[in-house]
Amino acid sequence: MEIILYAGDKNKCIADVLKDSNIKDVLMQSDFISYNEYTILEKELNKINIKAKNIENPVGKLRLIKDESEQELLRNACRITDLSFGFICNLKYIELVSYMESTLAIETEKFLMSSGGSGRSFDFVVANNADSSKPHYMSGSKKIIDGLLLMDYGVLYNHYCSDITRTIFIGSKINKKLKEIYKIVKDAQLMAVDFCREGIKACELDNIARSFITDKGYGENFGHSLGHGVGLEIHEPPWVNSKNEEVLKEGMIVTIEPGIYVESLGGVRIEDMVIVRKNGCENLYKSPKELVQIY
Numbered sequence: 001m002e003i004i005l006y007a008g009d010k011n012k013c014i015a016d017v018l019k020d021s022n023i024k025d026v027l028m029q030s031d032f033i034s035y036n037e038y039t040i041l042e043k044e045l046n047k048i049n050i051k052a053k054n055i056e057n058p059v060g061k062l063r064l065i066k067d068e069s070e071q072e073l074l075r076n077a078c079r080i081t082d083l084s085f086g087f088i089c090n091l092k093y094i095e096l097v098s099y100m101e102s103t104l105a106i107e108t109e110k111f112l113m114s115s116g117g118s119g120r121s122f123d124f125v126v127a128n129n130a131d132s133s134k135p136h137y138m139s140g141s142k143k144i145i146d147g148l149l150l151m152d153y154g155v156l157y158n159h160y161c162s163d164i165t166r167t168i169f170i171g172s173k174i175n176k177k178l179k180e181i182y183k184i185v186k187d188a189q190l191m192a193v194d195f196c197r198e199g200i201k202a203c204e205l206d207n208i209a210r211s212f213i214t215d216k217g218y219g220e221n222f223g224h225s226l227g228h229g230v231g232l233e234i235h236e237p238p239w240v241n242s243k244n245e246e247v248l249k250e251g252m253i254v255t256i257e258p259g260i261y262v263e264s265l266g267g268v269r270i271e272d273m274v275i276v277r278k279n280g281c282e283n284l285y286k287s288p289k290e291l292v293q294i295y
């Protein structure tokens with residue numbers, strides 16, 4: 001895949017690039033480009049006798065399988081993300097509880113950028129206790145306190161996104177129920193990673209983690225899909241949910257992120273990114289999943 005950077009008029013730039021090529025048709029992503037952009041680009045392309053066609057996500061399909069160079073970029077994105085989780089784990093208790101959620105987000109982002117990243121791949125989630133059970137929690141100026149701390153974040157590396165979630169414990173006491181939930185999520189996550197390989201359907205992979213969590217009595221508390229593809233966008237196909245019959249193929253990169261959320265107590269989620277291989281998968285993270293406690 002070749003990425004062309006432009007300055008100035010995007011549509012003129014696209015026309016310039018295509019002018020001397022043999023390309024006769026350009027497919028545009030109707031679920032991504034606005035109608036206004038479409039009509040302007042169509043006009044620009046008509047001048048050089050190229051037809052613009054509106055089609056639903058043609059690029060998404062091409063992007064399902066990552067080539068070697070893309071895999072290497074994502075490997076690097078995950079490598080520095082791993083380093084940043086090490087940075088978080090090395091923070092002193094006294095320092096952590098002096099931070100606001102946003103301070104920890106900024107310190108983590110600073111670390112990622114000084115390690116080669118070019119920004120955050122999405123708005124970081126830093127959530128304590130009950131807040132971590134809220135699906136769309138917006139982190140802000142709340143002080144970090146003892147208990148459970150969920151962090152879901154990622155870095156942009158050469159346009160490619162990383163995505164990681166780890167849940168850690170702060171302070172000397174750990175709530176017994178949260179500790180039990182942590183173990184269930186961890187076991188479900190490890191099991192799904194273990195089963196992830198070419199040939200498995202996305203919905204079958206989702207079901208491995210979901211049925212395990214359901215058997216433990218928390219099926220109702222796992223309210224989202226197991227994972228998603230990740231690449232140039234933080235969320236892209238293939239969707240790893242209970243309905244998608246798509247068969248996973250070597251070179252696809254997906255997240256595996258089961259979670260259990262108990263309202264007013266807290267939520268635990270553990271998320272890795274893996275490359276699907278013929279006989280298994282390559283986990284792009286080495287960050288520990290053993291319970292981390294900072295006190």
Ligand SMILES: [Mn+2]
Pocket residue numbers: 163164255257271
């Ligand atoms: Mn994710």
